[in-house]
Amino acid sequence: MRLIEDKERRQKAVLNILVLLIAFVGVAKRSKTLDETSAFENILIDSFAPLQTSLTSIRTEVASFFDHYVVNINASKKNVSYQKRIDELEGEIAQFQELRRENKRLKDLLQFGTGVDYKKILAQVVAWDASSDFRVIRINKGLADGVTLQSPVITANGLVGYIYRLTDSFADILTVLDNNNRVDGLIQRVRAHGIVEGYNSEKSIMKYVSRAEPIILGDVVITSGLGNIYPKGIRVGKVSRIERESYGITQNVEITPAVDFGRLEEVVILVAEGDEQKKREWEALDQMDEDSEKQARSKR
Amino acid sequence: MRGDWIKYLRPLGITLLILVVLEIFSTALLPMLGLTKYRIPFNVLLVLYLGFKIESPYTSLFILILQYTHSFFTIEGWEMGTIAGVMICIVISYLKDLLHLSSSVITIIITQMFQFLWFFIVAILFYIREESFAYIVEKFWRFVPESIVISLLAPLFFSVLDAIWRTESDRALGDSV
Numbered sequence: 001m002r003l004i005e006d007k008e009r010r011q012k013a014v015l016n017i018l019v020l021l022i023a024f025v026g027v028a029k030r031s032k033t034l035d036e037t038s039a040f041e042n043i044l045i046d047s048f049a050p051l052q053t054s055l056t057s058i059r060t061e062v063a064s065f066f067d068h069y070v071v072n073i074n075a076s077k078k079n080v081s082y083q084k085r086i087d088e089l090e091g092e093i094a095q096f097q098e099l100r101r102e103n104k105r106l107k108d109l110l111q112f113g114t115g116v117d118y119k120k121i122l123a124q125v126v127a128w129d130a131s132s133d134f135r136v137i138r139i140n141k142g143l144a145d146g147v148t149l150q151s152p153v154i155t156a157n158g159l160v161g162y163i164y165r166l167t168d169s170f171a172d173i174l175t176v177l178d179n180n181n182r183v184d185g186l187i188q189r190v191r192a193h194g195i196v197e198g199y200n201s202e203k204s205i206m207k208y209v210s211r212a213e214p215i216i217l218g219d220v221v222i223t224s225g226l227g228n229i230y231p232k233g234i235r236v237g238k239v240s241r242i243e244r245e246s247y248g249i250t251q252n253v254e255i256t257p258a259v260d261f262g263r264l265e266e267v268v269i270l271v272a273e274g275d276e277q278k279k280r281e282w283e284a285l286d287q288m289d290e291d292s293e294k295q296a297r298s299k300r
Numbered sequence: 301m302r303g304d305w306i307k308y309l310r311p312l313g314i315t316l317l318i319l320v321v322l323e324i325f326s327t328a329l330l331p332m333l334g335l336t337k338y339r340i341p342f343n344v345l346l347v348l349y350l351g352f353k354i355e356s357p358y359t360s361l362f363i364l365i366l367q368y369t370h371s372f373f374t375i376e377g378w379e380m381g382t383i384a385g386v387m388i389c390i391v392i393s394y395l396k397d398l399l400h401l402s403s404s405v406i407t408i409i410i411t412q413m414f415q416f417l418w419f420f421i422v423a424i425l426f427y428i429r430e431e432s433f434a435y436i437v438e439k440f441w442r443f444v445p446e447s448i449v450i451s452l453l454a455p456l457f458f459s460v461l462d463a464i465w466r467t468e469s470d471r472a473l474g475d476s477v
Contacts (some may be wrong), residue, residue, distance in 0.1 A: 008357050009357075011357040012356075012357035012359070012360075015357055015358065015360050015361060016360045016386050016389070016390065018360075019360040019361065019363070019364050019382060019386055020360075020382075020383060020386050020387075022364075023364070023378070023379040023380075023382040023383045023386070024379075024383065026377065026378070026379035027377075027379040027380060027383070027425060027429070030377050030379065032429075035375060041371075041372065044372050045372050048320060048323075048324065048372055048373070051320075051324050051328075052324050052327060052328040053328075055324060055325070055328040055329055056328050056329075056332055059328075059329060059332045059333070060332075126328065127324075127327040127328040127331070127373075128327050128328075128331035128336060128339070129327065129339070129373070129374045129375060129376070130323050130326060130327050130339060130341075130343070130370060130373035130374040130376075131339060131341065131374040131376040132337065132338055132339040132341075132442050132446065133376060133426075133439060133442075134374060134375050134376060136374070136375050138327070164375060165375060172375055174375070179430065179432070179435060199438075200438055201336060201337040202337075261336060262334060262336050
């Protein structure tokens with residue numbers, strides 16, 4: 001006895017069940033931290049993304065025309081004040097350079113471990129994620145430019161996120177506003193640790209901060225360097241709200257990111273220069289393990 | 301059987317092309333104009349159309365292909381939308397005698413109703429993965445305006461898609477499903 005007599009209906013039911021099964025397996029297997037694209041996806045994303053780039057470029061050119069030529073009445077007055085500000089900042093930079101040299105000398109004296117060197121790659125934002133559930137931006141640099149998965153991304157103002165998905169010419173950044181992105185943060189003033197998670201399109205929250213930590217509004221949050229993705233000392237944002245329940249041992253801290261994501265146009269990708277060497281070392285170690293296993297098997 | 305499959309290739313190809321153009325518009329232009337909080341989920345609109353109007357054993361495969369194309373523009377992946385789309389198709393097949401897309405207002409209302417169902421299915425999947433109810437609430441407040449825009453666009457898009465898929469505009473949902 002057949003459950004569904006009509007052939008077409010039976011075929012439809014079988015296909016529905018099959019597609020649902022494949023989709024459920026896909027949901028279970030999907031990684032939250034990174035997405036490695038297949039060669040086919042790579043080709044298609046690289047084909048569609050230039051269209052996004054051209055649309056963004058048209059908009060940028062139009063905006064640039066209005067900003068630079070049409071709305072340009074007070075430019076000369078502003079130039080004078082900017083020149084003054086540049087002179088002040090140049091003085092401050094000279095002081096900071098002196099402090100950096102002093103810091104290096106003291107580190108050398110204490111025989112501190114050397115930090116990882118990063119290659120900086122400048123990229124342009126070409127699009128945002130198609131779903132508002134994810135705070136992801138697409139940039140116009142990829143594998144061909146030396147970008148690697150999970151490289152940190154910053155601007156002059158602070159942390160943007162890390163590389164989540166990568167193709168030959170484009171990359172998707174999981175920003176600090178996305179709740180799948182978790183950053184080990186540090187309150188700069190009191191050195192209190194916590195985990196910064198995306199919360200909504202404007203704010204992040206810092207979890208697991210001890211209740212005893214005397215955090216105040218306006219405290220600056222920086223990356224702690226733990227977690228192997230972000231280097232230490234990148235500005236994440238400022239404390240904009242503190243929630244202390246009458247019970248529990250932690251407090252929830254709301255953070256306003258240092259980066260204005262609504263006006264983000266260019267970003268800098270930090271690619272660790274030692275990555276290739278580290279990769280080769282791991283491969284050599286894996287090869288040694290495999291060889292020793294083979295030898296052990298042949299002896300048996 | 302083979303010919304049956306081939307007759308859907310052309311409309312499916314055009315629908316995919318429409319999806320790509322709309323996704324580029326939604327991901328590149330709208331955020332650059334300052335609309336970073338909301339996104340118009342055109343994939344939902346196209347998947348709902350397939351569920352409402354296409355009488356084929358391959359509808360679930362079409363939904364999968366649409367969602368897979370959508371996944372090139374989002375890290376969401378194709379899976380959740382496919383699950384929601386196929387489940388909605390199943391629901392439509394049971395409600396076929398009750399629902400008729402006979403006017404623009406009815407189309408808007410029915411599209412809105414099924415978007416709620418879409419949200420409900422996706423919210424359950426998100427909850428299983430994220431274990432955060434606060435996230436679902438936040439998602440709901442974004443869903444409301446986005447879904448209203450989609451519902452308002454539905455009559456126009458459905459008439460264009462009717463011409464592409466050569467389906468009748470005034471017909472009971474899921475006839476002969």
